[in-house]
Amino acid sequence: MQDEPTPIELTKAVADFLRNDITPLISGHQAFKLRVAVNILDLVTRQLTREEGSDAKEVERLRALLGVEGSLTDLNRALAERIAKGNVDLATPGLAEHLWATTMDKLAVDQPNYVSYKRELERGG
Amino acid sequence: MIEAELSRSVQRWCPGATGVTGAAKLSGGASQETWRFDITHPDGPIGAILRRSPKGYGAAPTRAAGLAAEAQLMQLAYEAGVPSPRVMHVLTPDEDLGTGFIMQRVEGETIARKILRDDAFAVARPLLARQIGGVLAGLHRLPQDKLPELRSRNATQEISEFDRDYRSLNWPKPVFELALRWLRDNDPGPSAETTLVHGDFRNGNLIIGADGVRAVLDWELAHLGDPMEDLGWVCVNSWRFGEIDKPVGGFGSREELFAGYEAAGRRVDPARVKFWEVMGTLRWGIMCGGMMQRFREGPDHSMERAMIGRRASETEIDLLRLLAPRGG
Numbered sequence: 001m002q003d004e005p006t007p008i009e010l011t012k013a014v015a016d017f018l019r020n021d022i023t024p025l026i027s028g029h030q031a032f033k034l035r036v037a038v039n040i041l042d043l044v045t046r047q048l049t050r051e052e053g054s055d056a057k058e059v060e061r062l063r064a065l066l067g068v069e070g071s072l073t074d075l076n077r078a079l080a081e082r083i084a085k086g087n088v089d090l091a092t093p094g095l096a097e098h099l100w101a102t103t104m105d106k107l108a109v110d111q112p113n114y115v116s117y118k119r120e121l122e123r124g125g
Numbered sequence: 126m127i128e129a130e131l132s133r134s135v136q137r138w139c140p141g142a143t144g145v146t147g148a149a150k151l152s153g154g155a156s157q158e159t160w161r162f163d164i165t166h167p168d169g170p171i172g173a174i175l176r177r178s179p180k181g182y183g184a185a186p187t188r189a190a191g192l193a194a195e196a197q198l199m200q201l202a203y204e205a206g207v208p209s210p211r212v213m214h215v216l217t218p219d220e221d222l223g224t225g226f227i228m229q230r231v232e233g234e235t236i237a238r239k240i241l242r243d244d245a246f247a248v249a250r251p252l253l254a255r256q257i258g259g260v261l262a263g264l265h266r267l268p269q270d271k272l273p274e275l276r277s278r279n280a281t282q283e284i285s286e287f288d289r290d291y292r293s294l295n296w297p298k299p300v301f302e303l304a305l306r307w308l309r310d311n312d313p314g315p316s317a318e319t320t321l322v323h324g325d326f327r328n329g330n331l332i333i334g335a336d337g338v339r340a341v342l343d344w345e346l347a348h349l350g351d352p353m354e355d356l357g358w359v360c361v362n363s364w365r366f367g368e369i370d371k372p373v374g375g376f377g378s379r380e381e382l383f384a385g386y387e388a389a390g391r392r393v394d395p396a397r398v399k400f401w402e403v404m405g406t407l408r409w410g411i412m413c414g415g416m417m418q419r420f421r422e423g424p425d426h427s428m429e430r431a432m433i434g435r436r437a438s439e440t441e442i443d444l445l446r447l448l449a450p451r452g453g
Contacts, residue, residue, distance in 0.1 A: 036428045080297035096449045106438040115367045
């Protein structure tokens with residue numbers, strides 16, 4: 001087991017330093033790039049915080065939907081293939097719910113301020 | 126440095142011009158650059174824009190129409206009264222500026238978020254959706270016998286092209302598969318009429334002033350195809366910049382867009398427009414995947430590119446909202 005502080009705590013500390021201490025010192029194109037860098041660190045922090053839980057639920061749903069075992073990547077590949085072949089579609093029980101849950105979990109990490117996501121959250125997650 | 130070549134160039138084709146000042150690069154990929162500069166003239170400075178491929182960058186990517194075609198299209202549009210910059214000069218090889226053209230600078234704003242939020246555009250905003258309908262009608266009516274040579278793409282060809290692009294990313298995405306399936310099942314087939322299609326007509330590629338649309342830019346993806354493609358693309362959620370209840374670029378409704386188009390004497394096929402909106406949403410998602418791939422494989426290992434890769438999920442939620450909307 002690795003020592004502490006955790007990657008989440010470390011990444012957050014770097015992001016806070018760049019945001020609070022460095023941002024006021026930088027201007028122009030470098031300020032834009034700094035903002036992108038801070039956004040990346042924030043995204044990584046969100047992913048480290050949420051990934052384990054959301055991946056576990058995604059695997060569970062995929063196993064139920066497909067009736068096979070496998071890694072998250074394998075299962076996603078299998079689902080993609082079944083949709084491509086027309087073996088699974090929106091009439092398949094559970095597919096729409098699965099895609100919605102998975103996509104909402106992605107947006108929570110990638111772009112929690114995206115308005116489509118916020119609108120769907122208001123609908124109840 | 127570019128000012129010396131530009132000065133020599135303008136003195137040859139712009140009567141009275143003595144040189145140029147203030148040349149500044151506005152944007153530049155590896156193969157295409159945009160510069161702004163002012164032509165020094167006894168009647169007062171003339172604002173100008175240079176769009177060029179620098180020397181050594183001859184080959185355009187397969188989907189691009191090429192700068193010569195772009196210049197020709199902008200000039201045709203200008204002559205037909207479609208808001209467009211006036212093309213002043215097409216570069217010749219002996220000018221040492223690469224290939225491209227020089228156009229008159231149109232003042233106004235292109236940054237979508239500013240157009241959607243700043244007070245300066247408050248009066249124009251509610252008029253834009255309808256106005257855009259009229260502009261697209263004019264664009265789709267440009268005389269076909271005067272068009273440069275352009276690639277021709279119908280819906281079926283576009284679906285297989287995007288399918289191939291997506292599969293080449295080796296990036297299994299169940300939502301994209303669902304969208305590809307939907308597109309195949311809802312392929313409207315060849316359109317009754319083939320016209321010029323701008324190909325990238327959206328908020329961000331328009332110069333907007335307090336009075337509305339002043340110019341349509343970036344004709345590099347122009348082709349021949351289904352005119353409804355442009356109406357669908359301008360509605361893709363990615364170009365609403367947060368104003369998601371105003372489908373037309375965050376400005377207004379589809380009904381206003383359609384009314385503007387039909388008032389100019391052209392017919393709308395709403396089912397086809399929806400098809401192209403789904404196609405456009407997937408298209409941007411696959412482009413995000415392309416950014417991720419280029420970030421990984423280089424040479425552009427930039428943070429910006431990496432983060433655009435992470436925006437594919439935005440198109441996934443928008444595709445689900447289009448294809449599998451939840452109740453209420």
